[in-house]
Amino acid sequence: MGIRDWIGSQEASSAAPYCQKGESQLAREKFDAAIQNFNRGIELDRSHVGCWIGMGRAFLGLEKYDRADDCFVRALEIIPDNPEALAMRASVLRLIALQNQDPMRCLEAVELCNKTLKISPDSSPALHEKGMALWTLGKRDEAMLLFDQAKKIDSNYQYPWDLKGRYLFEKRQFHEAIDAYEEAIQKKPQDPDLLFQQGRALMKIGGYHSAINFFKKCLKIRPDFPSAWLLLGNSYKVLHQYDDAIEAYEEAMERDPGSTKYRKHIADVYLVKGKEALYKDGEPQASIEYFDQTLRMIPNHITAWFSKGVAYKKLGAYRNATACFLRVVETDPQNGHAYYEMAQILEKTHNVEESIRCYIETVRCDPSHTDAMYKLGNLLMESGDYKNAIAYFDRVLDKKPDSSVTWFAKGKALQRRGQQKDAERCFERAGKLAIR
Template identity: 25%
Template sequence: MDVDLSNQEQAIKFKEQGNDAYKKKDFEKALELYNKAIELDSNNMVYYTNVAAVLFEQKDYDKCIDTCIKAVDIGRENKADFKLIAKAYARIGNAARKLGDLKKAKMYYEKSLSEHRTPDVKTLLSETEALWKEEERKAYVNPELAEQEKEKGNELFKKGQFSEALKYYTEAIKRNPDDAKLYSNRAACYTKLAAFDLGLKDCEKCLEIDPKFTKAWIRKGKILQGMQQYTKASAAYQSAIELDANASEAVEGYRQCVMAASSNPEEVRKNAMTDPEIQQILRDPAMRMILEQMQSDPKALMDHLKNPEVAAKINKLLESGLISIQ
C-alpha cells in the first residue's frame, strides 16, 4: 500500500499541537487537532486513543469506550505495539469504572494486563475487584431472608443438629452482616462443635457491633472458661455483670473462674504465657528492667504507675497472675 509521507508528517504535527492544547486543558481544540490527524493518517491508533483521552476528560465515557475499541481494532490491523493496545484497554477500564460498570472495568483491566503488565493497571484491577466484591456483598444483603435463615438455624440447633444449624446461621450473616445476634447464634454453634477459636471470633465480632449485648459477653466468658483462660473469662463475665447486675450466668461464671484461678495458680500462669500481649510485655527490655527494679525497691512501683502505658502493662501482668504485689 502506498503511503503518503507528507500526510503522515502533517498528521504528527497536528497530534503534537493537539497534545499542547490537551496540556492546557483546551479540550475542544485538542479534539479538533486529533481528528485532523486521523483524517490524514487513519491507520495510526495513537490518534484515536488521544481522542479517547479528550472524551474521558469531557466525561463522555460511552464515546470514550467506543473510540478505544475502534483504536484497538485499527491497532490490530496495523500491527501496533502491544503496549498501545494495553493502554487503550486500560482507558476502557477507567471509563467503565466511571460509569459504575465494575464488571466491565475488571474485564478490560485484565485484557490490558494480558497485553502488557504495568503496576498502575494491576493496582486498578485490585481496587476494582475489591469494589465489585463489596457491591456484590451489599446486593446480597436482605434482612428478611436473613431472619428466615436464622429461624431455620434455630430449629436445627434445638434438635442438636449443630453442623446443619451452622450453615443457616452463616447464610443469615451473609444476608445481614450487621446483625449482632447472628454472630452470637453462630458462636453458640461453634461452641457446641468445640471450635472455640471460631466461636470466640464471632463473639468479638458481635460485641464490635453491639458492645452492650450482655448475652455475647456471657458466651465469650464461657468459651474462654472452656479454654481455661480464666483471667480473660472473668473479665468477660465482669463486663456482662456491669451491663446487667442480675445476670446469674455471668455471676456464676465469674465465681467459677475466680475459684479455678485460686485453686490452680500454676495453670493460670501457664495459660497467661500463651497470651501474645503478655509475651510482648515480657520481651520488652524496658519492662524487664522495671520489674527487676520493683523487686529490689517496692516503692518504685508508685513512680512507674504514674506512666499510663507502663501501668497498663503492670496491671496486665497482675491480672494474669504472673506477678503479685505484697
C-alpha cells in the first residue's frame, strides 16, 4: 500500500472521528480522555495507526512509558517505516533508559532514528530524537550538531534552548549560555528550572542583581527549591546584603533539614560581618558578637576563634584572647599564626618562658616565619641563652641577609657572649645596611 493509499484508508476508517477527538484532547493535555477516544477508535479499526500513535503519545504524557512503547510497537507492526511512530518510539525508549538507568535503550533509540533518517534525511523529529538520545548518553557535542541541523532544515523546529544553555554553561561560555536560556525562557517563562539556570549563569559573569531577580521568580513558582535559596543567599552575600543572605540560607535549611551545608553558609556570613566590624569599622566588641554567632552554628570554626582572639587582643582582654587562640591550636596544632599571637601576648604580659615556647611552636609550624625567629632570638638573648639566640638570628639572616636589625641583634648576643670582634663585624654590617 502506497503512502497516499494509506492516508486515504485512515481518513475513511470508522476510527477517524475518534482519532480526531483524541488529538484535540491531546492538544489540551487531557490525556485520560484522549486515551478513551483512541481506544474506542482501535476497537472499531485495530489497524488505525493514527490511533495507536495518539494513544502512545497520551500514555507518554501520563509518563506511562511502557504502555506508550507498546502502542508505538503496534503502530510499527502495521506500518514498519512510519516515520512518526519511529521517532516517537525513539523518544519513549530514551525516557525508559533514563528511568531504568539502561543505556542500551538509548542505543536502540539511536538505531530507530538512523532508520528514519535513511528514509527521510531531513526529518527534524528524527534528528531531534537522535540528538536527545546522544545527549542522554553524554555525547553532548554530537547532540548539539544534530539540534543545529534540525534548526536549519525546519524553521518551526522547537530548538532545545535549555540544553544549549547547559551545554554552553558546561563549556564556561557564560554569556552565550545566558542568551540560550533567554530564548528558552521566552517559550517557558514559568519554568523554575530555566529561571534557576539563568540566575546561576548570571552569577558567573558578576550579574548578581539580575541573578537575584531570576532566583526570586523561580522561588515564587517553586518555593521548596533549596538550591535556588542557596544561590540567592550567595548573591546577596557578594553584594554585602548580609541579612538578606542569612534569611535565604535559613529558608534553604528549613526546606532541606538533612543537610549541614547551609549552617556553614550562615556561619560564614556572620564571620564576614565580624571581620568587617573588626578590621573595617574598628569595632572589636561588635565583632565578637558576630563571631559568637558563627561559633553557635559551628563550634569548632577555627577562623572565628582566631578572629575573636584578635578582637579580644585589640580590647586588651589578653586572657580571653589567649583562650581563643588556645581553642585554635587544640583544633589545629599546626596553626602557626595562633601560636604567634599567643607568643606576642605572653611576651607583652612578661610571661617569658611561655612566650618562648609559643614562638618555638610558631617556627615549628612555619619554618619561614622570620618575625617569630627574630623575637625568639631576642627573648633567648635576654634570658642569657646566647648560643640559641645567635642560632635563631642566623636563621633569619639566611632568609633576609639585608636585615640590619637582625645583624645588630646578633652583634649584641655575640658581645654578651664575649666574642667582641665577631660582634663588631655584625655592628659594622648593620650600620652599612642601615644607611643604604
